[in-house]
Amino acid sequence: MNNFSYTRASNISEAIQKVSADADTKFVAGGTNLIDLWKYNLTNFNALVDINSIQDHHNIEEKADGGVRLGAFAKNAQTAYHPIIEERYPLLSRAILAGASGQIRNMATNGGNLLQRTRCYYFYDPAVPCNKREPGSGCSAIKGYNRIMAIFGTSENCIAVFPSDMCIALAALDAVVNVSGPGGERSLPFADFHRLPGDTPHLDNNLNPDEIITSIDLPEKGFSKNYSYLKLRDRNSYAFALVSVATAFELEGDKIKDARIALGGVAHKPWRVKQAEEFLQNNTASRENFVAAADIIVKDAVAYEYNSFKIELTKRAIIRNCMMALNPETQLPGAQPSA
Template sequence: MNNFHYTKASSVDEAVLAGKGAENYFIAGGTNLLDLWKYDLTHPQKMVDVNGIEELKTITELPNGGLRLGALVTNNTTAYHPLVEARYPLLSRTILAGATAQIRNSATNGGNLLQRTRCYYFYDPASPCNKRNPGSGCPAVEGQNRLHAILGFSDKCIATFPSDMCVALAALEAVVRVTGPNGSREIAFADFHRLPGDRPELDNTLGQDELITAIDLPPRGYAEHHNYLKLRDRNSYAFALVSVATGYELEAGMIANARIALGGVAHIPWRVEAAETYLEGKAPTEASFAGAADLILAGAQGFEHNAFKIELARRTIVRSGMMALDPSCQRPGAPPSL
């Protein structure tokens, strides 16, 4: 039995004050936190319920033309919000590709960023795991590693980050707004999640007592040319083997600006800016996207059961790029573009 204290906060300042402490947790939808608790992987001493903070439950337009997503807005509300559907359809599609409608109705935007890996060994308390018990080892390196990383891993951890939504947020270059005991700050999305290195137990750069309050989207949403392609073992409620979020703008038929982010391949949503720069000024062809794929997958390395993901990722990058030419082909029932 895990005895704990419970308190409910009605403001950000109240939540931050109540949340101080190494084993104190903020809880909103709880769709991942409660799983970790049930599996005896986390042991909260205090739960701070933030569902009463109304100011974090809105989606508002920003003066620069962007959009602010409140941290407590649910994933489904975000995906179906008219402004998100119209201006950031890439984000809408990635959210709807994840989990089930029931989970998306509870899961929040802030919580989505804080998901922990679904590595089998991490969830098995009987197995060693550097992410769960630093210094104990990473059995996935020699074990069952079909879902594991091919990029950015270390000898300490080859786990992958499971979020779909975050792949789009990486491509869109979102900004995470947080508040803690030392005040408020902004974190560029590229700086939010961490590679495992020697500290795989640290998933992100969020301070221990900091609360995510919002996610800011920049004005550029790639509404005309975008795609999210998720390859998985079954058609629903499965984490990605490989996923690719693609967005670009065309001028005179050539790519003027591009963004590509991958999921299911690393400890973070994987993005290589050199590949995006490479696409500028090129026609949106299979050859162009294949060249970008070479840059994105440079240094990729597979293990016994997941080496296939390298070629799978390469093909997915190309196909996603081509599908982004005509987003209407992604509607349910529409014929495939390739």
């Protein structure tokens, strides 16, 4: 049995001080991933510091520069259904609602969503090697049953995929993550927050152990007119994506002035290929060009024994989602996707 102490922090400085004093002390907010890992004996701690009582960082509010700040302690459901997010950043709202279950979204926080572990079924099995669980022990997935694993950005140490839906939309929107720690405050572009496995697959992100996420900033541009989030999975609810795509366009007539395509379920972090987005910019919004962009994205994909289907699935998902983004009404229940 893992005995631990439990305290509540009344402000950010107090929370950081408590965690900095002991490497085995953890922050807890919604706890939807932390408690799951604890139940499987994949993480242990001497103490938990509850940060829910901290008054700041629960709000969602517009900023002076035209963007929006998401409090890190705000719940996923609160964020998805917030009028500002639904109106100005519908791509983010759709992505959040595609993730987890209603019960989990009611508990999970925005900051916690960013911090959930990149993992696979071998990570949960203590009887087999896993470099994320025990660095240097090996990756059982590479020669094992790797159907759900990554096709981009892998290494010989790990081929697991990042599970978040919310983060795929945040990647497409070029969000910024604001954090606080003993050294003060800093901000990280969303593209730099999560890590590829490389030689350190046990490190999922670039947050220091005693730092805490306080907020997430969205830029003014929300792509509210032309966007789509598509999640392909083995069952229709409460399942991680085999492939997910967040697409956002800024159109001028039939010309694409700005394009964003972010992928989930295919890499250790949200995946974007800037070359494909640059190809689409100032080009016609047509199926032909979407096929060409998809080809650019998947050209460097590497499959394993059981997940080669993911390459073609990813390509088709990108094309379909780009077509859907031209008319977001196709995302309503019962609507038929564009041809």
